[in-house]
Amino acid sequence: MDYFAQQAINAIQLGSIYALIALGYSMVYGVLVMINFAHGDVFMVSSFFCFLLLLVLPVPFIAALLIVMLATAILGVCIERLAYRPLRNAPRVSAIITALGCGLVIQNTTLSISPYSQRMPELFTPVTWNFAGLTISSLQILIVGISVGLMLALDFFIRKTRYGMAMRAIAQDRVTVPLMGVPVNQVIAVTFAIGAALGGAAGVLYASAYPVISATMGVLVGWKAFVAAVIGGIGNVRGAVLGAYLLGAVEVFTVTVLPSTYRDLVVYTLLLVILIFKPYGLLGRPAVQKV
Amino acid sequence: MSETMLRVEDLVVRYGDIQAVKGISFQVERGEILALVGANGAGKTTTLRALSGMQPCEGSVMLEDRGLRGLSPDEILRLGLSHVPEGRGIFGGLTVMENLQLGAWIRRDKAARTRDLGMVMDIFPRLRERATQLAGTLSGGEQQMLAVGRALMSKAKILILDEPSMGLAPKLVQEIFSVIRQLNEKGTTILLVEQNANMALRLAHRACLLETGNLVLEGPASELLTNPRVREAYLGAG
Numbered sequence: 001m002d003y004f005a006q007q008a009i010n011a012i013q014l015g016s017i018y019a020l021i022a023l024g025y026s027m028v029y030g031v032l033v034m035i036n037f038a039h040g041d042v043f044m045v046s047s048f049f050c051f052l053l054l055l056v057l058p059v060p061f062i063a064a065l066l067i068v069m070l071a072t073a074i075l076g077v078c079i080e081r082l083a084y085r086p087l088r089n090a091p092r093v094s095a096i097i098t099a100l101g102c103g104l105v106i107q108n109t110t111l112s113i114s115p116y117s118q119r120m121p122e123l124f125t126p127v128t129w130n131f132a133g134l135t136i137s138s139l140q141i142l143i144v145g146i147s148v149g150l151m152l153a154l155d156f157f158i159r160k161t162r163y164g165m166a167m168r169a170i171a172q173d174r175v176t177v178p179l180m181g182v183p184v185n186q187v188i189a190v191t192f193a194i195g196a197a198l199g200g201a202a203g204v205l206y207a208s209a210y211p212v213i214s215a216t217m218g219v220l221v222g223w224k225a226f227v228a229a230v231i232g233g234i235g236n237v238r239g240a241v242l243g244a245y246l247l248g249a250v251e252v253f254t255v256t257v258l259p260s261t262y263r264d265l266v267v268y269t270l271l272l273v274i275l276i277f278k279p280y281g282l283l284g285r286p287a288v289q290k291v
Numbered sequence: 292m293s294e295t296m297l298r299v300e301d302l303v304v305r306y307g308d309i310q311a312v313k314g315i316s317f318q319v320e321r322g323e324i325l326a327l328v329g330a331n332g333a334g335k336t337t338t339l340r341a342l343s344g345m346q347p348c349e350g351s352v353m354l355e356d357r358g359l360r361g362l363s364p365d366e367i368l369r370l371g372l373s374h375v376p377e378g379r380g381i382f383g384g385l386t387v388m389e390n391l392q393l394g395a396w397i398r399r400d401k402a403a404r405t406r407d408l409g410m411v412m413d414i415f416p417r418l419r420e421r422a423t424q425l426a427g428t429l430s431g432g433e434q435q436m437l438a439v440g441r442a443l444m445s446k447a448k449i450l451i452l453d454e455p456s457m458g459l460a461p462k463l464v465q466e467i468f469s470v471i472r473q474l475n476e477k478g479t480t481i482l483l484v485e486q487n488a489n490m491a492l493r494l495a496h497r498a499c500l501l502e503t504g505n506l507v508l509e510g511p512a513s514e515l516l517t518n519p520r521v522r523e524a525y526l527g528a529g
């Protein structure tokens with residue numbers, strides 16, 4: 001029982017990080033109907049941003065988090081502006097290849113600078129508490145707290161603010177939105193900035209929880225988050241969060257009962273099974289074809 | 292101040308190699324309703340899309356003394372031209388209120404926006420009742436009211452309406468047309484595209500007849516209404 005509860009805490013921590021990354025995939029898909037395949041590598045490089053920052057300037061945790069989120073947001077906006085926007089009306093396949101290309105560029109640039117894994121300096125000295133037979137560290141609370149806080153802030157932003165309203169409108173009908181006077185390019189840039197910033201937050205949190213970072217992390221962790229977004233219904237932000245916690249739980253509990261080599265097999269089987277019964281994901285709805 | 296609100300000269304719009312609009316010229320005077328009528332595929336929607344910046348075009352489009360050609364739709368709206376597209380363009384997953392707020396996107400003055408929200412809801416009381424409902428759940432007629440109301444929220448100088456009567460029952464068509472008349476009487480200049488030529492010509496001051504991308508007739512609406520060519524082709528009378 002204690003073991004189970006302990007694993008549940010780990011699952012929530014992992015799910016929170018997946019959720020932050022999955023939101024970026026889902027938001028961009030929502031406004032552009034495009035899968036930003038570079039997003040996993042944006043997440044990866046953000047943990048290297050954090051690593052570099054701490055080498056140069058050992059700032060406190062929250063400052064590091066904010067600086068890295070800002071730097072990653074700028075990177076996200078640059079990718080959109082330079083690589084995706086020129087191809088916005090090009091065939092779908094061009095955008096996919098460009099996104100994969102951007103991911104490879106980021107990944108290989110990182111590899112060329114840092115061919116080996118890096119040990120992250122400690123960002124934060126956690127305190128652990130023993131509580132009813134469970135061990136909880138202040139780092140876990142911080143990770144989950146920051147993630148949930150960011151998710152609630154995003155939910156508020158999308159439902160209640162002008163730009164959030166414009167994003168929802170663009171997701172429904174990109175052709176009509178400019179007639180409302182909404183500068184669509186600006187809204188799309190904001191979407192990329194937010195998506196990347198959340199990925200950046202995930203990078204910092206991931207690196208504090210699992211302090212060995214490498215250039216292939218974007219593929220390993222980023223893809224899982226993408227799967228989470230698809231399970232939840234890509235384009236739907238609440239779905240992304242649901243999918244991420246589900247995936248985190250499945251991964252953690254699979255390893256408690258099966259050898260860890262089965263983990264990815266179970267995850268991808270889950271993906272296939274869900275897509276068979278819910279082709280648009282748990283909370284997704286089929287896109288309405290616009291004429 | 293010039294009396295011409297919108298001046299269009301030698302407007303050409305192409306889809307690939309096909310010219311859908313073949314060099315038309317017309318103008319809309321300040322304070323009038325100009326009807327643009329013509330059969331299916333004549334190029335009415337295409338013309339409006341070019342005016343509001345949704346479609347690249349050649350020729351010249353002047354709103355008062357500003358050239359519009361090459362500007363983006365949001366820049367054109369800021370200059371004072373608001374386009375209610377064919378098929379209404381309602382955001383069905385947003386509430387009625389959110390649709391109206393989106394219409395006021397370009398306006399910063401919160402007090403004035405709130406006042407105009409009240410004004411639009413006085414014109415269309417149905418929208419007030421349904422303010423928190425998703426726009427996709429409105430009936431066709433209510434959606435058309437929302438589309439017009441939303442366009443009013445931008446406080447444009449000229450409103451261009453693409454087939455506001457499309458798909459509506461006769462009673463609702465009359466309601467929409469009477470709102471258009473009221474808006475015009477309060478000073479909004481209107482460019483109205485209609486299939487329903489009979490009603491449009493009764494409402495408008497002047498009218499243009501478009502045939503396969505060419506402007507073939509222009510004059511006071513009452514004259515087009517009695518013109519044998521128009522009557523034969525569009526009014527179902529011999």
Ligand SMILES: Nc1ncnc2c1ncn2[C@@H]1O[C@H](COP(=O)(O)OP(=O)(O)OP(=O)(O)O)[C@@H](O)[C@H]1O
Binds near residue numbers: 333
């Ligand atoms: N996106 C497009 N691509 C290619 N051709 C188009 C496109 N849109 C319209 N056309 C063509 O341009 C011509 C004019 O179309 P338009 O929609 O402007 O007509 P309309 O007068 O508005 O007709 P309706 O009364 O049926 O709405 C038609 O021949 C149409 O087939």
Ligand SMILES: [Mg+2]
Binds near residue numbers: 335336337377453
């Ligand atoms: Mg049309």
